[in-house]
Amino acid sequence: MTLKARVIPCLDVKDGRVVKGVSFVNLIDAGDPVDAARAYDAAGADELCFLDITASSDGRETIFDVVARTAEQCFMPLTVGGGVRTLADIRKLLLAGADKVSINSAAVRDPDFVAQAADKFGDQCIVVSLDCKQTAPDTWEIFTHGGRNATGIDALDFAEAMVKRGAGELLVTSMDRDGGKIGYDIALTRAIADRVPVPIIASGGVGTLDHMVEGVRDGHANAVLAASIFHFGTYTIDEAKQHMAAHGIPVRLD
Amino acid sequence: MRVAIIDYGSGNLRSATKAFERAARESGLDHAEIDLTDDAERVASADRIVLPGVGAYADCRAGLDGLPGMREALAEAVEKQAKPFLGICVGMQLMASRGLEKSVTQGFGWIKGDVVKMEPEDATLKVPQIxxxxxxxxxxxxLFAGIETGTDGLHAYFVHSYHLAAERPDDVIATSDYGGAVTAFVAHENKAGAQFHPEKSQKLGLALLSNFLTWKP
Structure with a gap:
């Protein structure tokens, strides 16, 4: 097999600005998502993820401009999520230059929205983002609104239902681990990866490069997403990939 | 030189346009005009033609057929006048005889064969290939001049569940290994198509687009 495991930095964007600061050297404007995107592009990231956390509807227009300016300069795949609620939202993001959109709350509220989106734009550009919390041994529940609202929906059942409706990829975030730097929830990641036929992106909890190895090797994820370890310069994309390669995980180094 | 990129409502057009502009600059073709258009006449009169495509096969075909005169413009410019043509992703798949995604849809018939669901021999491999x-x-x-291929070569970015099973082996220029050989690049005379996304494939992609801009089939 020669398809490579992907390393995906994720930027939280609010009103057109990066929220959790990015501390790259040589970055002209650390708050500008486009500058950050360019830096990650040059650093060899396999894909980039923007999560728009803008609260007001007025500010939501800014993400389209951010995506458009990024796509003009970065020739790498771009996934955009946050507040994707209608087919028109998806269409605007794709036209601006996004390759994939990630759907979260709207998929929980109306699972058929995922089916409509996949029919219209193709399965391959519909990512469903699952925010999961463990509620019992080997049991996880779907949460929305940044982990505040419980839904009562079993995460594994939901993952399967989303793929049946046409999700081409699942972004699996452990809300228990997110920001904790103690590693991905491997049991969760593997349970979902082994249950569904589409690729899985592991998210939430990366603190060391070993965690990224574990996400792929033990969690069976096809891609690993991280935010702060890259933004704050703890590790570079290249260090992450070299480390994964040293542990036998095929990665792209060109 | 004017390169027409056909705009038929299929996403990702900005990336394709910008990647071609950069490829033109990098190969010293500063005079090249990259023309994103839905106008059949502009496509017919262009020097080179690019058909991008993201989405479902039938949806893309319907979008293209919805542009007045576009199918005729392609027949004239690509089939009769043999102008260089590049299809990307579903744009490449439309070059096939038929697409079998969700329903049976007629393609252009330039590359004989059907676009079929990928079925990797290794059951742990996920579909789509992303x-x-x-x-x-x-x-x-x-189009691959100067591009390192093979296991130690450059990488291309793929996002697809279906691939073109070409009937004529000669039409297949490149494959990728995904639980078996998957058609990655096809070409027949002046018509070429990439299953992967050159506009998202950084080094390999920009080199391939540059080669297309100077290609004399």
């Missing part, structure tokens, strides 16, 4: 893969060159082609 990510970076290397290419195995089946035979040399001018």
């Amino acid at each position: 990510g970076w893969n290397t290419l195995t060159l089946a035979r040399p082609h001018p």
Whole structure:
């Protein structure tokens, strides 16, 4: 097999600005998502993820401009999520230059929205983002609104239902681990990866490069997403990939 | 030189346009005009034609057929006048005889064969194939001039569940390994198509687009 495991930095964007600061050297404007995107592009990231956390509807227009300016300069795949609620939202993001959109709350509220989106734009550009919390041994529940609202929906059942409706990829975030730097929830990641036929992106909890190895090797994820370890310069994309390669995980180094 | 990129409501057009502009600059073709258009006349009169495509096969075909005169413009410019043509992703798949995604849809019939669901021999491999893969060159082609292929070569970015099962082996220029050989690049005379996204494939992609801009089939 020669398809490579992907390393995906994720930027939280609010009103057109990066929220959790990015501390790259040589970055002209650390708050500008486009500058950050360019830096990650040059650093060899396999894909980039923007999560728009803008609260007001007025500010939501800014993400389209951010995506458009990024796509003009970065020739790498771009996934955009946050507040994707209608087919028109998806269409605007794709036209601006996004390759994939990630759907979260709207998929929980109306699972058929995922089916409509996949029919219209193709399965391959519909990512469903699952925010999961463990509620019992080997049991996880779907949460929305940044982990505040419980839904009562079993995460594994939901993952399967989303793929049946046409999700081409699942972004699996452990809300228990997110920001904790103690590693991905491997049991969760593997349970979902082994249950569904589409690729899985592991998210939430990366603190060391070993965690990224574990996400792929033990969690069976096809891609690993991280935010702060890259933004704050703890590790570079290249260090992450070299480390994964040293542990036998095929990665792209060109 | 004017390159028409056909705008038929299929996403990702900005990336394709910007990547061509950069490829033109990098190959010293500053005079090249990259023309994103839905106008059949502008396509017919262009020097080179690019058909991008993201989405479902039938949806893309319907979008293209919805542009007045576009199918005729392609027949004239690509089939009769033999102008260089590049299809990307579903744009490449439309070159086939038929697409079998969700329903049976007629393609252009330029590359004989059907677009079929991928079925990797290794059951642990996920479909869609999403990510970076290397290419195995089946035979040399001018669009791959100067591009390192093979296991240690450059990577191309793929996002697809279906691939073109070409009937004529000679039409297949490159494959990628995903639980078996997957058609990655096809070409027949002046018509070429990439299953992967050159506009998202950084180094390999920009080199391939540059080669297309100077290609004399």
